[in-house]
Amino acid sequence: MPTALITGITGQDGLYLSELLLAKGYDVHGVVRGQNNPKRELVRRLLPDVRLHNGDLTDLSSLMRALRDSRPDEVYNLGAVSFVAYSWENAFVTSDVTAHGVLNVLEAVRLHEDDAGSVRFYQASSSEMFGKVAEVPQHERTLLWPRSPYGVSKVYGHYMTINYRESYGMHASSGILFNHESPRRGPEFVTRKISQAVARIKLGLQDELVLGNLDAQRDWGFAGDYVEAMWLMLQQPVGDDYVIATGETHSIRDFLDIAFAHVGIDDWTPYVRQDPRFMRPAEVDQLVGDASKARDVLGWKPRVSFGDLVAMMVDADLEATQQGW
Incomplete structure (x- = not known):
């Protein structure tokens, strides 16, 4: 082997x-x-x-x-x-x-x-x-x-x-x-920070989510x-x-929209606060990849959509929070 x-x-x-x-x-x-x-x-x-x-x-x-x-x-x-x-x-x-x-x-x-x-x-x-x-x-x-x-x-x-x-x-x-x-992402990363907070807010265990730049765009x-x-x-x-890469770009706001909507909260603005402490000294504003070479040579393409990824992470953190993990 x-x-x-x-x-x-x-x-x-x-x-x-x-x-x-x-x-x-x-x-x-x-x-x-x-x-x-x-x-x-x-x-x-x-x-x-x-x-x-x-x-x-x-x-x-x-x-x-x-x-x-x-x-x-x-x-x-x-x-x-x-x-x-x-x-x-x-x-x-x-x-x-x-x-x-x-x-x-x-x-x-x-x-x-x-x-x-x-x-x-x-x-x-x-x-x-x-x-x-x-x-x-x-x-x-x-x-x-x-x-x-x-x-x-x-x-x-x-x-x-x-x-x-x-x-x-x-x-x-x-x-x-x-x-x-993924649900295995470290809690220090913004995506996991959001999914954990959304789960805790939904369950009444947290009142506020503090973030930095909400307009940064990434290819997730x-x-x-x-x-x-x-x-x-x-x-x-x-x-x-x-x-x-997926070839799609989404902002932190997009991530928040899907994550909160997944637990039935349509307006997340009362729960999210921006803090300059979480701003990068030099921001990377827009990252989006062209994976055509990987598609043509490797035969690779992503299977999980952005919306499904966000829902997967929120569901995993809801379960983990409810189980006390």
Whole structure:
């Protein structure tokens, strides 16, 4: 059976990708940072067939051990400090993990290949690399103009992946994924912050939802759809870069409209307050992707609509809140 090693396996993408690969008959391994990582038990509970290895993106030797012990055919680098707002507060840590961590994984794979043969590599790039967008929609050749330490770090990892592909002949692909959400999204992200608040407001447990910019526009898809694109990239004859997106753009206001309407609240304005503290120092106003290359080459397209995604997240948080999870 094929073997895959996933960094960032405790995040939403890592969990969905693990489920996909297990269903395809893979032997799945994951790198987890810290022996007492509280998310380790989550992976063991949801994915008991996954084998976990201690490792850290900032520690090359630990990554080499994980590769030696798992001997993967495919490596998916999903690990990162991925919360944009946090990257402004901790730019150094973000750069160390999200930028230099990619170099560490690439170098570990390159050195491992000398002993074990070819390994296919996937890098989780991001639409945040486009930042102050030079054109709409954005595609694989659009100018990268990041507007946050997170975006800058992702650009570094993206170009480092291209350099290893071109310099060493590695089968290395970057998925430039636009925003993708799910009930497994971290509560610090605005989409999950909204779905949790809507559930609590509906149940009478919360009175107010405080947000930043309501007019920012994003291209939102379902994480479960997007991990399939990751896998498809590594099944191609050669590595390449692909934008993964729905091609639709929606504002935070659109998300609020659907989320509140789903629980029977037609006017959300009495419950939502804007606070300058939640505004980004440099905003990314409109992100919308052109995924025609992924559609033509990979045969990939999103399945879950924006409205269904929002309803899915609200329903999951309603159930979790009612059950006291």
